[in-house]
Amino acid sequence: xxxxxxxxxxxxxxxxxxxxxxxxxxxxxxxxxxxxxxxxxxxxxxxxxxxxxxxxxxxxxxxxxxxxxxxxxxxxxxxxxxxxxxxxxxxxxxxxxxxxxxxxxxxxxxxxxxxxxxxxxxxxxxxxxxxxxxxxxxxxxxxxxxxxxxxxxxxxxxxxxxxxxxxxxxxxxxxxxxxxxxxxxxxxxxxxxxxxxxxxxxxxxxxxxxxxxxxxxxxxxxxxxxxxxxxxxxxxxxxxxxxxxxxxxxxxxxxxxxxxxxxxxxxxxxxxxxxxxxxxxxxxxxxxxxxxxxxxxxxxxxxxxxxxxxxxxxxxxxxxxxxxxxxxxxxxxxxxxxxxxxxxxxxxxxxxxxxxxxxxxxxxxxxxxxxxxxxxxxxxxxxxxxxxxxxxxxxx
Amino acid sequence: xxxxxxxxxxxxxxxxxxxxxxxxxxxxxxxxxxxxxxxxxxxxxxxxxxxxxxxxxxxxxxxxxxxxxxxxxxxxxxxxxxxxxxxxxxxxxxxxxxxxxxxxxxxxxx
Numbered sequence: 001x002x003x004x005x006x007x008x009x010x011x012x013x014x015x016x017x018x019x020x021x022x023x024x025x026x027x028x029x030x031x032x033x034x035x036x037x038x039x040x041x042x043x044x045x046x047x048x049x050x051x052x053x054x055x056x057x058x059x060x061x062x063x064x065x066x067x068x069x070x071x072x073x074x075x076x077x078x079x080x081x082x083x084x085x086x087x088x089x090x091x092x093x094x095x096x097x098x099x100x101x102x103x104x105x106x107x108x109x110x111x112x113x114x115x116x117x118x119x120x121x122x123x124x125x126x127x128x129x130x131x132x133x134x135x136x137x138x139x140x141x142x143x144x145x146x147x148x149x150x151x152x153x154x155x156x157x158x159x160x161x162x163x164x165x166x167x168x169x170x171x172x173x174x175x176x177x178x179x180x181x182x183x184x185x186x187x188x189x190x191x192x193x194x195x196x197x198x199x200x201x202x203x204x205x206x207x208x209x210x211x212x213x214x215x216x217x218x219x220x221x222x223x224x225x226x227x228x229x230x231x232x233x234x235x236x237x238x239x240x241x242x243x244x245x246x247x248x249x250x251x252x253x254x255x256x257x258x259x260x261x262x263x264x265x266x267x268x269x270x271x272x273x274x275x276x277x278x279x280x281x282x283x284x285x286x287x288x289x290x291x292x293x294x295x296x297x298x299x300x301x302x303x304x305x306x307x308x309x310x311x312x313x314x315x316x317x318x319x320x321x322x323x324x325x326x327x328x329x330x331x332x333x334x335x336x337x338x339x340x341x342x343x344x345x346x347x348x349x350x351x352x353x354x355x356x357x358x359x360x361x362x363x364x365x366x367x368x369x370x371x372x373x374x375x376x377x378x379x380x381x382x383x384x385x386x387x388x389x390x391x392x393x394x395x396x
Numbered sequence: 397x398x399x400x401x402x403x404x405x406x407x408x409x410x411x412x413x414x415x416x417x418x419x420x421x422x423x424x425x426x427x428x429x430x431x432x433x434x435x436x437x438x439x440x441x442x443x444x445x446x447x448x449x450x451x452x453x454x455x456x457x458x459x460x461x462x463x464x465x466x467x468x469x470x471x472x473x474x475x476x477x478x479x480x481x482x483x484x485x486x487x488x489x490x491x492x493x494x495x496x497x498x499x500x501x502x503x504x505x506x
Contacts, residue, residue, distance in 0.1 A: 015413035015486060022481035030473065070451070077448045319444045328445060356473070359441050370438050373447040 031298025034352040038344045041351045042384050047100055051384035053367035054377055055097060058090050060366060061374065062111045071374045081150075082375040084131035087115045088154040089378035092389065095161040099388035105166060112162050119158070120174070123151060132197065139198045142253045143185060150196035152178040153209035160215030164392050172220065179216055182209050183227060191238055191255045192231045200258060202250045203239065204265045206231065207272035214275050214393045232277045243308040245287050260309035263292045263302040263330025264316040267337035274340055275390045285341045293334060293346055294326070299356060300338075300349025302330030326353075332376050335383035340390075354380070415490070418483035422476045429472040437465035 041050050061068045075082045094108040122130050128148045129136055140146070156178040159171040186192040186209075193201040194209075210231060213224035238255055239248050246261030247269055259265075266288045273281035291306035304320065304327035305311040313320050318328030331350065338347040354360075359370035368377055410416030432438075440449040440462035449458040 011411075011413040014489065015418075015482065018482045018485040018489070019478065021485060022478045025481055026474070026477050033473075073451050074442075074448050077451060078446050082447075318446055359438050359469070361438065371441040371444040373442055373445040376445050 027297055030356075031349075031352050034356040035298065035348065036351065036355075038348045038351065042339050042347060044387070045100070047097055048384055050367060051097070051381060053362065053365055054381040054384065055093065057366040057368045058093075058374075058378060058381060059107075059111060062090075062114060075373055075375065078373075079133060080131050081133055082373065084119065084151070084154070086373075086375035086378045087119050088158055089375065089382045091115050091158045092161050093378065093382045093385050095165045096382070096385040096387060096389050098165045099392065100385065109162075109166060112158075112165070113168070116155075116158050116162060116171070119155065123155070136197050141195050141198045143195060146198075147181055147185070147194070148196050149182060149185075149194040149205040149209055150202065152182050153205050153212055156182070156212040157208055157215065160212050160219065161389055163219050164215060164389060167219075175212075175216065176220070179213060183213070183224070186227070186231070189253065191251075191253075192227075192234055193251065193253050193255065195253055199252050200250055201253055202265070203235070203247045203269050204249070204272075206235075207269040207276075210276045211272050211390075211393065218393055228276050232273070232280055236280070241306075241309065244291050244306045245283075246291060246306070247284060260311055261288075261291070261306060262311060262316065263288070263304045263327055264318075264333050266292070267302065267330070267333035271336050271340040271386070275393045278394075282341065285337055285343075288337065289343065289346065292330060293338075294324070295346065295349045296324065298349060299353040300331075300334070300346050300351075301326035301353055302332075302334035303327060304330045328371075328376075332372075332379050335380055336386065339383045339386055413486070415483040415487040418479045418486065422479040422483070425468070425471045425476050425479070429468040429476075432465045432468045437461050438469075441465055 039048060041048055043051075047055075061071055072083055075086065091112050094112050098105040098108045119131075128146060128151055131151060132148060136148075156175050159175040162168060163171055163175070182194055185194040192206075194206070196202045196205045210228050213222075213228060216222050217224055235247060239251065240246065241248055241261050244261055246266055248257050249259040249262045249265040251257050266284065270281050270285040270288060273284060292303045294301055294303060301321075301324065303325045304313065304316075313327070316329050318332075320327045331353065335347065335350055335354075337343075338350060354369065358372055361368050361370050369380070372380070410420060440458050442449045443455075443459040443462040444466070448455055449462060
């Protein structure tokens with residue numbers, strides 16, 4: 001009996017040691033099965049294979065109304081914001097693709113126009129609340145009439161981006177009107193803050209709005225340089241988290257912080273600031289990379305919060321992997337920043353994670369990630385083609 | 397066919413810490429993952445993005461299906477290779493000791 005037990009313990013110990021050794025051998029090798037050249041995802045010139053396949057899936061959604069309805073229903077059931085952001089990321093992506101491949105403009109422009117016009121129509125029908133989360137109705141906006149910088153900034157940038165691809169006079173006036181509203185509200189606030197939700201101002205939306213101002217300067221000969229510089233100066237002084245040096249994500253209209261530096265915001269902010277103030281943008285990216293970007297066993301991901309800030313996991317952070325702290329929202333946005341700042345090592349590691357954990361599904365040359373949704377895939381598409389639009393804005 | 401059945405019988409009867417037992421576990425996990433793929437459960441992993449995978453199905457049911465696929469997938473890419481390597485290591489150990497010393501892993505099985 002004793003000898004039996006001794007034999008069993010011996011075999012169990014051997015098996016356990018073999019299992020531990022096997023784990024130590026396998027885990028560092030796993031990423032090699034998902035690693036591919038970064039050019040599969042992002043190319044400096046032309047359009048990468050993945051970008052083309054992702055775009056094919058989105059174009060199918062916008063040319064097949066029944067399919068689109070199903071996708072939008074799924075997203076709006078969770079968050080109306082995602083429906084809106086899925087549209088904006090797709091328009092910005094198609095503009096970049098058109099700038100990369102001018103021969104494809106004729107195919108992209110009708111879809112871009114359809115998205116913009118349908119978005120504006122929904123906003124007209126349902127008001128600003130049509131694309132906002134329900135809590136927007138819980139209390140009144142501090143500044144009336146109620147306007148959301150989230151909507152005004154992104155719609156203005158959609159229109160401006162479309163005009164950068166090919167001028168369409170019909171968009172000039174509505175774009176200018178939105179920019180004027182934002183400029184007037186920013187100038188009337190000591191922190192140049194405009195609400196996106198009642199008494200809630202988001203750095204993300206301000207950064208997008210600044211790019212829209214720069215597009216207008218390029219297209220219409222206006223000059224918002226001073227406005228943009230002033231915002232950056234105020235942000236550096238009042239909106240930076242002292243421990244990390246990263247911009248806060250959101251704050252009240254009087255500047256009281258709401259959310260600290262979160263991954264789902266700061267990556268996109270750094271990308272947008274690149275069109276406004278390159279050194280500040282790079283500084284923010286490098287800080288974010290240090291505080292929030294991780295590569296473990298060859299797999300890249302983003303954290304939602306830096307170690308020094310305790311914040312909630314919410315609709316922005318998405319699912320968070322326990323133990324690692326990898327956030328779906330932050331990781332998705334990290335693609336945009338990594339492409340934007342040509343951080344190929346991080347981008348390659350992020351793509352390995354995407355292929356490992358997001359369940360890619362290919363059908364007839366169309367790619368979607370099952371673990372993602374329409375807005376997630378649109379943001380990935382944007383990360384894989386961004387560049388030419390920003391270059392167009394920045395060129396002297 | 398007879399050889400395959402014989403091999404499966406040998407796997408099934410293998411003792412808990414033998415290489416065959418680890419192979420069996422790997423085979424079971426791989427088969428379950430294949431069934432999950434064939435059943436189309438991959439589509440339900442969209443619950444990870446906080447999106448309802450199927451508007452005609454309750455969130456709980458759809459998420460459970462997605463979670464099942466998620467667990468089986470990670471078992472397939474993490475556990476299955478580890479189990480296979482473990483089986484190989486134990487087999488190598490046993491072979492080494494049966495040739496150069498006292499066998500360890502299969503002493504009772506002989």
